[in-house]
Amino acid sequence: MRHVPTVAWRELRSLFVSPVAYGVMSLFAVLTGLFFILYVSAFVEWVARLTQFQEMERLAATNVNDDLVAPFYQMLDTVLLILVPGITMGLFTAEKQNGTQELLLTSPLTIWDVVLGKFAAAAAFVALLVAMVAAYPGLLFLYGGAEGGPEIGKTLAGHLGVLLVGWTYVAIGTFASSLTRSQVVSFLMAFVLLLFLQLLPAISDLGVLGGGSALGETLRWVATGVHFQPMLGGLVDTQDLVYFAVIIGSFLLLTKASVESVRWR
């Protein structure tokens, strides 16, 4: 596995000479920027209205973390759902189109070198995107100070949550790209898988599954949102960290099996 950085570094360099990286970064900056403005103005309006009607109790219960940063981070989940498949769609499909798959699989590289290298490259890129997002709570802190700004601990927990959600999506996107030769198909498969993951809590509540049944509970456990939510509230639970590790690990294992199977077809 000592060649993981070799593969990751090449992948990152290729990502940054293609328009994909810049396109995704620009789109991400524009989308998050627009949403941030919307969320801030909605928050300001909400506080102004509470003040106007002298709703002191509700005003006291309102704070920047729970009513501005958390919903904003929650929304990032959806932005990642759309952008991550774009980042991962070329990981394995490009190797198949270039014929470089034959180079990788006849070199002394192990399949784990290739799978982890590619995952690491895309994960690093997502980490860069998530780091960009820190500017927004940073602005709130700058203007609100220690009094009116967001709590640092809670914000960091939410930030970690966004990063882990992003990495989970990367693992799923990596798997999707190992299944096909076409970037479009890879994108769509990743997108559908991620959408399904987001809809799981709603599905698990369906009457047919008898909400609270073993199956329903299992489906709930698999849903990313269920483990992301507590982190937005500032709660970093080991159980939730284990969840992210398990999902990422499983999809990387699936990816390895899928890459290996190319030989047996």
Add this chain to the structure above:
Amino acid sequence: MIEATNLSKRYGDVVAVDRVSFRIERGEVVGFLGPNGAGKTTTMRMLTGFLPPTDGTAAILGHDIFEEPREARRAVGYLPETPPLYPEMTVTSYVDYAARIHDVPRSERKGKVDRALERCGLADVSRRVIGTLSKGYRQRVGLAQAIVHDPPVLILDEPTVGLDPLQIVEIRGLIADLAGGDGDARHTVILSTHILPEVEAICRRVVMINEGRKTIDAPLAELTAGGKRLEELFAQQAASDAASAAAAKASE
């Protein structure tokens, strides 16, 4: 050096390669001959460990290709039918990457990359992006990738296909150089082709396969003794196969 024992590959009912065995010694340059679809590429893919054989084994320098894949693969330089290139990389960074993934130690890397570029006549285009190169140059980049880690064994799958006559002459010259070096620089080469003059120009031994089976394995000098031409042999072979196939059909 290279040993194939009863290598076979079946896809369902279709037999692509049928119990092919051969042994190639150090420094030999072997032309791997056969019409299109004879099973040349499949055999080479099995030798390089890209495809697992349905039956049989292959070993490079005594390392079984699946038991000790790392050792076996390190000893092989492989140029597939389509050169495996990343169009967005520059020539140097690509060859450097090939050196890295073939476990070339860091201290020797720069020297080996420069040498491979020079041997393949790529020094002038080393900073160009691969996607902008002509087909002939791309083939050279593919070859540079195959030789950068100084592998004792070179496996080249139709290295001159799709090139213009001038490029063909150049690439052949390059392969002849690689095969003719002294000491460590001398490679054992298997070269697949269906172009007969290529074999006559470079190879000293011929292994011919047809419909997945090995039909001829002899030194080139022996085959062309008495002024016989390789073309005649090739045609004869194909004709006898057709005849035996017809006979088999008739007896059914």
